[in-house]
Amino acid sequence: MDDVLLEIRNLSKVYEGKDVHVKALSDVSLTVNRGETIGIVGESGCGKTTLGRCVVRGIEATGGEVLFHTEEDGIVDFLKIKGAQLKKYRKDIQMIFQDPYTSLDPRMTVFDIISEPLRYNTNFSNREIEQAVDKIVEQVGLNKAFLRRYPHAFSGGQRQRIGIARSLILQPKLIVCDEAVSALDVSIQAQIINLLEDLQREYNLTYLFISHALSVVRHISDRVMVMYLGRMVEFGKTDDLFKQPLHPYTKALLSAVPQPDPDIAIDRIILEGEVPNPANPPSGCHFHPRCIYASDRCRREIPPLENKDGRLIACWNV
Amino acid sequence: MSEEVKKSSKTAAHSDEKKSEKYYYASQWALMGRKFRRHKLAMGSTFVLLIFYLTAIFGNFIAPQGTEQYDGKFVNCAPTPVHYFHEGKFVGPFVYAMKTERDPVTFMAHHVEDKEKVCRIKFFTEGDPGGEYKWFGLFPSNIHLFEAEEGGKIFLFGTDNMGRDLFSRVILGAQISLFIPVVGMLLTLVLGLFIGSLAGYFGGWVDTVIQRAIEVVRSFPQVPLWMALSAAIPKTMKPAQVFMLMTIILSLVSWPGLARVVRSKFISVKKEDFIMAARISGAPASKLITRHMIPSFLSYIIVDMTMSIPSLIIGETTLSFLGLGLRSPATSWGVLLQETNKLETIMFYNWKLIPMIFVFLSVLAFNFTGDGLRDAADPYK
Ligand SMILES: Nc1ncnc2c1ncn2[C@@H]1O[C@H](COP(=O)(O)OP(=O)(O)O)[C@@H](O)[C@H]1O
Ligand SMILES: [Mg+2]
Numbered sequence: 001m002d003d004v005l006l007e008i009r010n011l012s013k014v015y016e017g018k019d020v021h022v023k024a025l026s027d028v029s030l031t032v033n034r035g036e037t038i039g040i041v042g043e044s045g046c047g048k049t050t051l052g053r054c055v056v057r058g059i060e061a062t063g064g065e066v067l068f069h070t071e072e073d074g075i076v077d078f079l080k081i082k083g084a085q086l087k088k089y090r091k092d093i094q095m096i097f098q099d100p101y102t103s104l105d106p107r108m109t110v111f112d113i114i115s116e117p118l119r120y121n122t123n124f125s126n127r128e129i130e131q132a133v134d135k136i137v138e139q140v141g142l143n144k145a146f147l148r149r150y151p152h153a154f155s156g157g158q159r160q161r162i163g164i165a166r167s168l169i170l171q172p173k174l175i176v177c178d179e180a181v182s183a184l185d186v187s188i189q190a191q192i193i194n195l196l197e198d199l200q201r202e203y204n205l206t207y208l209f210i211s212h213a214l215s216v217v218r219h220i221s222d223r224v225m226v227m228y229l230g231r232m233v234e235f236g237k238t239d240d241l242f243k244q245p246l247h248p249y250t251k252a253l254l255s256a257v258p259q260p261d262p263d264i265a266i267d268r269i270i271l272e273g274e275v276p277n278p279a280n281p282p283s284g285c286h287f288h289p290r291c292i293y294a295s296d297r298c299r300r301e302i303p304p305l306e307n308k309d310g311r312l313i314a315c316w317n318v
Numbered sequence: 319m320s321e322e323v324k325k326s327s328k329t330a331a332h333s334d335e336k337k338s339e340k341y342y343y344a345s346q347w348a349l350m351g352r353k354f355r356r357h358k359l360a361m362g363s364t365f366v367l368l369i370f371y372l373t374a375i376f377g378n379f380i381a382p383q384g385t386e387q388y389d390g391k392f393v394n395c396a397p398t399p400v401h402y403f404h405e406g407k408f409v410g411p412f413v414y415a416m417k418t419e420r421d422p423v424t425f426m427a428h429h430v431e432d433k434e435k436v437c438r439i440k441f442f443t444e445g446d447p448g449g450e451y452k453w454f455g456l457f458p459s460n461i462h463l464f465e466a467e468e469g470g471k472i473f474l475f476g477t478d479n480m481g482r483d484l485f486s487r488v489i490l491g492a493q494i495s496l497f498i499p500v501v502g503m504l505l506t507l508v509l510g511l512f513i514g515s516l517a518g519y520f521g522g523w524v525d526t527v528i529q530r531a532i533e534v535v536r537s538f539p540q541v542p543l544w545m546a547l548s549a550a551i552p553k554t555m556k557p558a559q560v561f562m563l564m565t566i567i568l569s570l571v572s573w574p575g576l577a578r579v580v581r582s583k584f585i586s587v588k589k590e591d592f593i594m595a596a597r598i599s600g601a602p603a604s605k606l607i608t609r610h611m612i613p614s615f616l617s618y619i620i621v622d623m624t625m626s627i628p629s630l631i632i633g634e635t636t637l638s639f640l641g642l643g644l645r646s647p648a649t650s651w652g653v654l655l656q657e658t659n660k661l662e663t664i665m666f667y668n669w670k671l672i673p674m675i676f677v678f679l680s681v682l683a684f685n686f687t688g689d690g691l692r693d694a695a696d697p698y699k
């Protein structure tokens with residue numbers, strides 16, 4: 001079996017409504033290897049959640065493919081499969097939600113929440129379901145005695161553990177973590193990150209780790225993708241990207257966080273202005289109105305994504 | 319367990335409750351019950367409704383007279399006072415016998431108490447012939463809750479112009495006036511839930527067509543629409559058939575309100591994270607709807623249904639009052655109020671307005687109960 005787990009090809013999403021037409025995701029392509037963690041960063045509104053939800057089919061993408069490398073059926077397009085095939089592979093791609101308060105059905109007990117995926121995807125007896133739940137609950141660090149309680153009995157961190165248990169119980173291959181720790185207190189964030197890392201080692205999980213918290217992404221990711229207004233602007237190995245960001249937007253993002261490492265020399269760029277409205281994006285390079293290097297060409301033409309020493313970057317000036 | 323000590327602002331509000339182990343194991347309905355019980359007015363109203371409905375269910379036993387009984391000697395008799403003391407001595411509940419006098423000036427007959435003759439009130443007595451009924455339509459009986467001793471008459475709310483006991487008629491009328499709205503509401507629920515779910519779950523052109531239909535039905539003024547439909551009921555129909563037709567008419571006019579609520583609830587719950595989570599974990603549409611979506615707004619539907627009953631009560635009363643719904647000898651509160659549309663009634667026989675008090679009380683009680691339910695409907699806020 002090859003090392004590649006998933007190939008995201010030209011994934012696009014347009015939100016179409018009565019009088020809205022938002023191009024939230026434009027032609028994002030990304031190859032994800034087994035067992036790695038890919039960090040996805042960018043300011044709020046740049047389409048990170050949209051990307052994650054399209055990949056797990058929480059929402060329908062309007063264009064592109066998500067090629068899933070399977071053992072039995074070779075390469076399948078996860079976005080197109082239906083019926084029995086969807087049932088077979090859906091459980092391989094799961095998601096951890098940002099908000100541990102809205103993502104658990106408050107009317108169900110913790111046991112019912114965690115066991116629900118098993119009821120739809122397996123023919124387990126009640127006994128087997130109980131065993132599976134007990135095992136996973138122990139792994140995510142919840143108390144078995146509390147399984148008959150309802151979610152309102154738990155704190156944010158514990159709820160997130162419940163969400164993790166639910167996403168893990170089907171033994172997926174890929175988990176999209178959409179701001180999985182952002183809603184939590186800092187001390188609890190660290191516990192959950194450690195938990196995610198332990199689980200990754202144990203089950204050889206692959207993570208798409210979405211976050212706007214750069215320090216967390218730097219800690220957990222093998223490779224990082226930077227997004228701006230629905231597009232990938234830079235992609236590379238975590239260390240390279242953080243030590244030597246190339247895209248002006250990446251530089252600006254990194255400038256905003258305190259640098260622990262004094263020998264990292266980046267040009268400090270202060271990010272000015274607001275993220276433009278994606279319903280009406282700027283011409284040319286979407287970043288040009290906020291970019292100090294912007295030239296005429298940047299205003300006219302969208303820069304293509306180019307490979308520079310193993311780094312993908314979309315900028316006319318690099 | 320350092321996490322447990324920490325709180326999130328959402329749950330901190332009920333920190334006293336949080337300590338209780340029971341709270342942790344409380345389902346949605348248990349939490350709603352807690353919140354509802356704190357709403358004193360709603361609790362009181364629910365109690366009133368309970369008494370009304372129990373009284374109506376056991377109406378034939380509680381009412382001294384049956385629907386077809388009357389006493390020609392006691393026409394337009396004022397409410398009988400109930401006494402406890404006779405000439406300073408306690409004798410328990412009793413009424414004085416009644417004699418008829420004629421006003422020397424107007425020559426109108428009226429009934430006065432004969433202070434000589436004490437007639438005790440007896441309980442669980444065999445009623446007069448004509449008061450027979452069947453328990454739950456099965457077991458024949460003629461036992462009534464109370465009656466005055468031989469020679470006495472007890473009309474707690476007075477009598478009408480045929481000598482029928484108004485107290486009995488109010489109770490027997492409740493059997494129709496309080497149950498037509500409930501049956502009508504259940505019909506409304508079936509229609510509203512079905513049509514609203516179609517619109518909300520599928521969206522698209524289905525939604526557009528249904529929304530237009532809702533707007534059309536809602537743009538008719540309710541009362542004239544009821545009147546037009548009711549006027550079409552043939553006069554020769556049996557009361558039971560009229561009852562059925564009236565509930566159908568009332569719900570045909572009131573389903574759009576509920577359908578709208580159901581539709582908008584579907585649309586908003588579709589976007590919830592926990593719905594997406596269930597979908598990602600492989601839930602088929604049927605499970606999504608029945609396990610997650612409907613339970614998430616069922617409590618709001620119950621609120622809405624409770625709030626819609628008052629207009630159905632008033633609907634039945636209005637139609638019958640106008641002579642378009644039930645007609646005598648069938649008995650409902652609206653039928654009873656028909657008699658009050660003459661000026662002399664209000665001048666001389668004002669007790670005939672008593673049924674109005676019950677219409678008023680039940681409408682109010684449903685509204686207050688609905689208020690309490692609405693406050694309790696989302697126990698997670
Ligand atoms: N359901 C929706 N309808 C219309 N626009 C949406 C919807 N969801 C998100 N958007 C828009 O798409 C853009 C990307 O949103 P999102 O993916 O949530 O970004 P992020 O997760 O990076 O903050 C935003 O501008 C947002 O307003
Ligand atoms: Mg987001």
